[in-house]
Amino acid sequence: MSKTLIIVCCVLLSCLGAIAQAKFTISGTIRSRKTGETIIGATVHVAGQSIGTVSNEYGFYSLTLPSGTYVIEFSTVGLQPVQEEIVLTQHTTRNIALEDASRSLKSVTITAAGKQRNLNTPQMGMEQLTTKEMKNIPVLLGEKDVLKTIQLLPGIKSAGDGNSGFYVRGGAADQNLILLDEAPVYNASHLFGFFSTFNSDAIKDVTVYKGGMPAQYGGRLSSVLDIKMNDGNNQDYNVSGGIGLISSKVNIEGPLQKDKSSFLVSGRRTYVDLFLRLSNDSSIRNNSLYFYDLNAKLNYQLGKRDRLFASGYFGADNLVVGNNFGLKWGNGTGTLRWNHIYSSKMFSNTSLIFSNYNYKINVKSGANDVNIFSQIRDWNLKEELQYYISQRHNLRIGFNTIYHTMRPGEITSSQLSNFNSSRLQQRYSWENAVYISDVWKATDKLDLLYGARLTAFSILGEGDFFNIDKDGQILDTLHYKSGEFVKTYVNLEPRLAISYQLTDISSVKASYARNVQNLHLISNSTSSSPTDRWVASTNIIKPEISDQVSLGYYKNLYGSKYELTVETYYKTMLHQIDYRDGADVLNNDAIETQLLFGKGRAYGIEWLIKKKTGRVTGWVSYTLSKTQRKIDGINNGNWYNARQDRTHDVAVVGMYQLNEKWSLSASWVYYTGDAVTFPSGKYLINNVVYYYYTERNGYRMPAYHRLDLGATKQLRKHGRYSSELAFSLYNAYGRENAYTITFRQSKEDPNKTEAVRTSLFRFVPSISYNFKF
C-alpha cells in the first residue's frame, strides 16, 4: 500500500514538474540494420521510467518529453535492443537501426522479449505474428501459411480441412476483413482452400484483431486480419526461395539506391499440372490445376519527410477438367502510399488502393461453349493523420472512401450453345467513413483507447431494386437511374478500450466495439468456393451490425518466461443472413428473395499460455464458446446453433531447438464438431430415397483432432549461401476426421440406408528445401 502511495506521489510530482518544464519531441524511424526494413510495433522506452511509445505501421515513432537527458531503449522481438543517450533540448530526429540478435546472445533476446508484451496498451483481442514465429509451425504440404497459423490462436477457429476460411469469436467466414497492404482481399484461398493467397516469404507482419478494433478499421463484423508486405531490403541484394513437393517459390529483393529505395518481387507457383501432363492416360493428361502468386513492392525515400510505396499482388488459380470444364479465379490488389512527416509530432499516410476479385467458368459440352464471369472491384482512397500530441495523447484522424462495383454473373455463349448470353445486374455502391481515435495515457496505470467511426454506405443506381413480401415473393420492382442514390445507411461505430495495470506483471483490460458490415458473402455450400457470391447491402439486405464487449486479464509468469492471457467476450449481431429452404443464390437477380434475416449472439472465454523464450517455445490455447442465431423461418424462430458453434477448441503448439542444426515442432488441435443438419427420417419419392429434416443444425459432426509434426535441418553455410531442409507430417496419427457425412442407399443392399464419412487428409508427408543468399 505504502509503495503504491509513493508511486502515486511520484507520478503526481512528475506531472507537476512536467508542466513547469519546456517539452521537446524525439521522433524518427526504427529499422533493421541488416535489411533496412522498418519495424512495426517496436518499443521505445525511457530507461528508469514508465514512459514510452511504440513505432507505428511504418516504423515511425514520436515521443514528447520534458527537456533533459534520457537513456532511451529501442527494442523489438528477435533483434538486439539499442540504448541511446539523448540530450533533449530541442526537437530531435533520431533514426534507429537494430542489429540481428545472433544465436550466442540468447540472454539479450530474452530481455527484449520480456519487454515485448505491453501490459498497459489498451488494445485487446489482438494477436501479432511475425514470419519468424510462423516459420517452424508444421502445415499441410509444408506451405507456411498465415491463415492456417492464426487458426491455432484462441478464438480463431479453422473452418475445417481443405478450407482456409476461419471463424473469429462466432462470426462467419465472410465477417473477417482481410487486408494485404491495406487492400481488401475478397477470396483469400487457393485450390478451394488448401492454401491461402499469402506467400509467407513476402510478408512482414500479421496482426489479427478479434475484438476492440481500433477506429481506423471497419467494414466487417468479426475480425481484422491486417497483413503487411515486406518493403524490400534497401541494404543488400537477397535471393531466397524454396522448392517443395507441390510448389516452388522465389523471393528477390534489394536496394535500388542504398538506404533510399528498394524493391521486392516474390513469386510462387504449384506444378502438379506439369506432372499430370506426363501421364499416359488422356483423361488425366487433359486435366490441369495450378495456382500462382506474385507479390511486388517498391519504395522510395524522397528526402527526409516523404516516402512513397507501391505494392501489388496478383494471384490466380486455374482448374481444367478434361475438355469440358474450366474455372479460373484470382485476386489482384494494388496500393500506392505516400508517407509524409509534417512535423516531429504529425505523421500522415495517404493511400490509393485497388482491389479486384473475379472468376471465370468455361463449360464445353457438345455444341455448347459457355463462359460465366463474375467480378468485384474496389477503388479506395484513405487518408490518415497521426498526431502525437503529447506523452499522454496520441490522436488518429482519417477518412476512407471506397467505390465498389460488383458484377455478380455474366454469361456469354456461342451461337449454337444452350445458353443465352445474359447478365445479372451490376451493382454499385459508395462506402464512406471518417474516424477519430485517441490513445490516452490517463495515469501510469490507466490507459484508454477511445474513438468512433462514422460510416455511410450508399447504394447507387443504375439498377432494379425490389420490394418483397415475407414469403420472398416480389411485390414490385423499383428502377433507379445511373448515379441515383437508392439508399444510404449511416452508422456510428463507437470504439472503446481501457487497460489498467494491476502490478508490474499483470493487468486487466476491457473493451467495447461496434462494427458494421455492408458486403455479404452468399454461399450455400459446405466448402468455400471461388464462386461464392459477394453482395452489397440493398434496400432489403440491411447492414450487419455487431456489438462486442470483452474483458481480459493478462499476467506474465516466472519472470516473463510465460504469458497468460484470459479474455471473455459477449457479442450480439443484427441482420444476419441465412438461406431460405431450397434457395438458389447463384442465378438470381433478386437474391433477397432467397434469403432470410435474423440475429445472432456469441459468447465465450479464451485462455492462452505462451512461452516465448528458451529452447522450448510455444503455446496452449483453449476456447470455450457458444454461437447461436435466431431467424424467422428457421427452426420455428427459436435460437439455434450456428454452423461454426464449437463448444471446445484446443490448440497446443510446441517448438524445440534441439541443437544448432535441428529444430523440431509439433502442433495438436482438438475441437468440437460443427453444428450440422442431419436427417431424422427418410421417405421415397419416385422410388428413390430422400431424407427428412426436422431441425437446422440440430446435430454435431464428430470431434476433430489432429497432430502435425515438423522438423527443420539447417544445412552447412557456404559464404552467404544458407539453406535448410524442412520436413513435415500432417495428421501424424492418421485420424480420419470427417470432412462430410453423407447419406445414401447401400450399394450392397439398396433396401438399406447408410451414413458415409468422407475424410480428406491422413499422413500427408512433405519435404521442402529452402535457400537464401
Place this chain on the structure above:
Amino acid sequence: MKQLLYIAIVLIGLSACQKVIDINLNNAAKKYVIEGGVTDQINGIGVRISQTMDFSEDNTFEGVSGATVIITSDNATEYVLQETASPGVYATTGFKGRIGQTYSMYVQIGADTFRAVSTMPNEVYFDSLGLENRVVFGETRRVPTVYYSDPQGKGNAYHFVEWHNGVQERTIFVRNDENTDGRSLSIQLVSFSSDSDNDEKKIKTGDTITIEMQCIDQTVYKYWYSLDAGATGEGQSATPANPVTNITGGALGYFSAHSVQRRTIIAD
C-alpha cells in the same frame, strides 16, 4: 462444387477416403408423403401416399390406406380416386389430363387434409435422344443427351427420368429456361448420384436407354430443384432442408400436372 474439390484433391496427389459409419439419428414423428400426378397419358391420374420412415428401416414403400383422394380440373370435372390393389396407391382408369388445364388435388387422411394445385404446361416437343461422350469421374463415358427447342418466353421447365436397361437412375434431372430461353438445346444428363461411379452404371454397347421428358410447372420445378439441392443426403448444401412443396397442410411430396414424352435408344 464438392465434385470439383475432390478433383482438386486427386490432382494434387492426395486422396480422400470414404467409410460407412454408424450414426445415431433421432427418430421423428411420422409425416405423410404424397406424390400426386396428372399426365396427358391414358390412366395418367394417380396419387401415392406413404409416410416417412426411421433411418434404420428398410427402403420399401409402405402405402397409407383409407384416404379420400379427389382431383378436380378447372372445368369442374371431378375424379374420385380409388385405392388400387397396392395399398397407398390411388388411381382412376380411363382418364387422362389435358394440356393447359389446372388441376386441384384434395387428400383426406383421418382428420388431416392436404391440398395442391398444378397446371399442365404447354408441351415442348422432345426432338430426339442421343449419346455423347463426356469425361465423368476421370474417364470418358457415354452420356444420354436430350435434344429439344425451348419456345420463346421464359417460364418453361422440364423434368427428365432415365431408365438404363429398365433400371431407374436416381439422379434428379431438372431444368428451367432462365438462361436458355428460346434456344435449341442439347442437354447431357450426367448422373452424379451416390452410385454413379459403379461400373454397371456405365453405358455399354447394346444397353437400352429410355428418357421420359416431363414439361412441368414452376412450383413443381421448385420442388425438384430444392429436393435435389437439399434432401438427397449427399451433403453438397450447408443447409440441407425439406424441399419446397406445393402441397398445403403439412405433407411432404408434390402434385404435378405434366405432359409425358418418351424416347428410347440402344447404344451402338
